[in-house]
Amino acid sequence: MDPDISLLGELGNTSIVGLQWGDEGKGKIVDLLTGQFDYAIRWNGGSNAGHSVKVGDKKYAFHLIPSGILRQNCVCVLANGVVIDPIALLSEMDQLAGQGVEIGANLRISSQAHVVLPYHKQQDQLSEDRLAAGKIGTTARGIGPCYSDKASRTGAVRMADLLDDRRLAEKLQRIVDEKNALFSALYNAPPLNWKDIFQQVRDCGEQLRPHVCNTTALLHQALEKNKRLLFEGANAVLLDLDHGTFPFVTSSNCGTGLAAGSGVPATRLNTVLGVVKAYCSRVGGGPFPTEQDNEIGRKIRDRGREFGTTTGRPRRCGWLDLVALRYAAKVCGVTGLCVMLLDVLATFDSLRICTAYEIDGKRTQWFEPDAVDLARAVPVYEELPGWHDSLDNLESAEDLPPQARRYLDRIESFVQVPVRVVSVGPARHQTLIIGTGVVAMR
Numbered sequence: 001m002d003p004d005i006s007l008l009g010e011l012g013n014t015s016i017v018g019l020q021w022g023d024e025g026k027g028k029i030v031d032l033l034t035g036q037f038d039y040a041i042r043w044n045g046g047s048n049a050g051h052s053v054k055v056g057d058k059k060y061a062f063h064l065i066p067s068g069i070l071r072q073n074c075v076c077v078l079a080n081g082v083v084i085d086p087i088a089l090l091s092e093m094d095q096l097a098g099q100g101v102e103i104g105a106n107l108r109i110s111s112q113a114h115v116v117l118p119y120h121k122q123q124d125q126l127s128e129d130r131l132a133a134g135k136i137g138t139t140a141r142g143i144g145p146c147y148s149d150k151a152s153r154t155g156a157v158r159m160a161d162l163l164d165d166r167r168l169a170e171k172l173q174r175i176v177d178e179k180n181a182l183f184s185a186l187y188n189a190p191p192l193n194w195k196d197i198f199q200q201v202r203d204c205g206e207q208l209r210p211h212v213c214n215t216t217a218l219l220h221q222a223l224e225k226n227k228r229l230l231f232e233g234a235n236a237v238l239l240d241l242d243h244g245t246f247p248f249v250t251s252s253n254c255g256t257g258l259a260a261g262s263g264v265p266a267t268r269l270n271t272v273l274g275v276v277k278a279y280c281s282r283v284g285g286g287p288f289p290t291e292q293d294n295e296i297g298r299k300i301r302d303r304g305r306e307f308g309t310t311t312g313r314p315r316r317c318g319w320l321d322l323v324a325l326r327y328a329a330k331v332c333g334v335t336g337l338c339v340m341l342l343d344v345l346a347t348f349d350s351l352r353i354c355t356a357y358e359i360d361g362k363r364t365q366w367f368e369p370d371a372v373d374l375a376r377a378v379p380v381y382e383e384l385p386g387w388h389d390s391l392d393n394l395e396s397a398e399d400l401p402p403q404a405r406r407y408l409d410r411i412e413s414f415v416q417v418p419v420r421v422v423s424v425g426p427a428r429h430q431t432l433i434i435g436t437g438v439v440a441m442r
Contacts, residue, residue, distance in 0.1 A: 273419070
């Protein structure tokens with residue numbers, strides 16, 4: 001039985017954002033809420049994102065398509081801020097169709113969204129290999145090079161271009177010539193043939209043509225009709241290009257770029273739900289003050305099945321960092337917290353949470369997003385009692401062990417944002433609702 005989401009009260013237009021380094025469980029929250037919404041909108045990132053949703057005995061993996069596609073009455077939108085790999089998107093559509101998911105008219109793709117092309121993925125991998133010890137930890141999905149071409153403007157291809165043979169051919173011939181010169185000089189790579197790329201992505205464009213439209217106009221028309229909009233952020237705030245642990249970040253604004261990525265101003269939002277694991281995890285390089293590269297970290301990884309949805313890479317795991325969490329919640333204007341994977345912490349005798357850093361002998365409770373500064377941070381921990389009771393079959397937040405409730409209370413008191421949703425397992429029904437309503441933005 002699905003949880004009673006009505007206990008959250010009237011959410012209005014809502015944004016879902018990740019508050020750590022990604023993989024927090026945003027897909028499950030979006031899936032739970034989309035029954036109350038008319039549109040689910042992705043507005044940043046690309047196929048480097050990964051959401052897993054379990055419904056009954058079926059498990060679905062999403063990379064580009066919003067997990068709201070599982071709801072027949074919800075229109076899913078890939079807005080202009082998303083970078084779209086058309087090959088990966090069609091593969092994902094085929095996979096979902098094979099699982100019985102009807103996509104049809106429920107998927108809309110921005111004509112202004114930029115396209116990830118084969119040379120972007122090649123450049124991503126070649127650049128990462130060349131960095132050696134200084135690797136960023138990219139997924140090699142071509143996201144960064146695509147956003148880089150978007151910023152350069154002259155080297156960019158957008159979804160509308162895939163629908164115009166003449167324009168696409170002109171662009172690809174010029175761009176591939178430039179890429180070949182670059183790849184040869186920097187990486188000694190063999191040349192690419194622009195005609196091969198043209199044929200491949202042109203065919204993709206024809207298959208996707210029925211879904212491509214002006215999504216900004218679509219969303220504003222929906223607002224005029226008082227339709228309910230749910231915005232699904234990819235990646236997470238600590239990977240945000242401007243507010244994350246630079247340079248170990250992704251190439252988009254993950255918590256702060258909704259207006260630019262969708263064309264809908266933030267003033268139209270009523271609620272911002274921040275999704276956070278009950279502990280921390282990270283994939284790839286970059287500082288991670290509370291990381292436990294030991295038996296504790298391995299236990300969390302095993303219990304939490306911490307392997308990337310997109311890459312399969314094992315995630316680095318550690319204790320919950322409240323300093324980072326409060327920072328992320330402030331940056332995004334979060335009005336309610338969704339604490340995920342609380343069940344993973346069962347069987348620990350005691351739990352630790354970071355409430356301050358020591359940096360060069362000085363104590364601070366403010367997060368330092370610069371990777372060099374954060375790498376010097378030594379976490380200051382509080383210790384809380386653990387529990388051994390299984391949370392798998394709880395039906396109400398009132399049934400939580402007192403130690404688990406105390407853990408959630410400490411999160412609330414430090415972050416100064418109420419916990420409204422608690423996940424105690426991967427399935428829809430393994431979700432507890434706390435309180436009678438999410439605090440709305442004022």
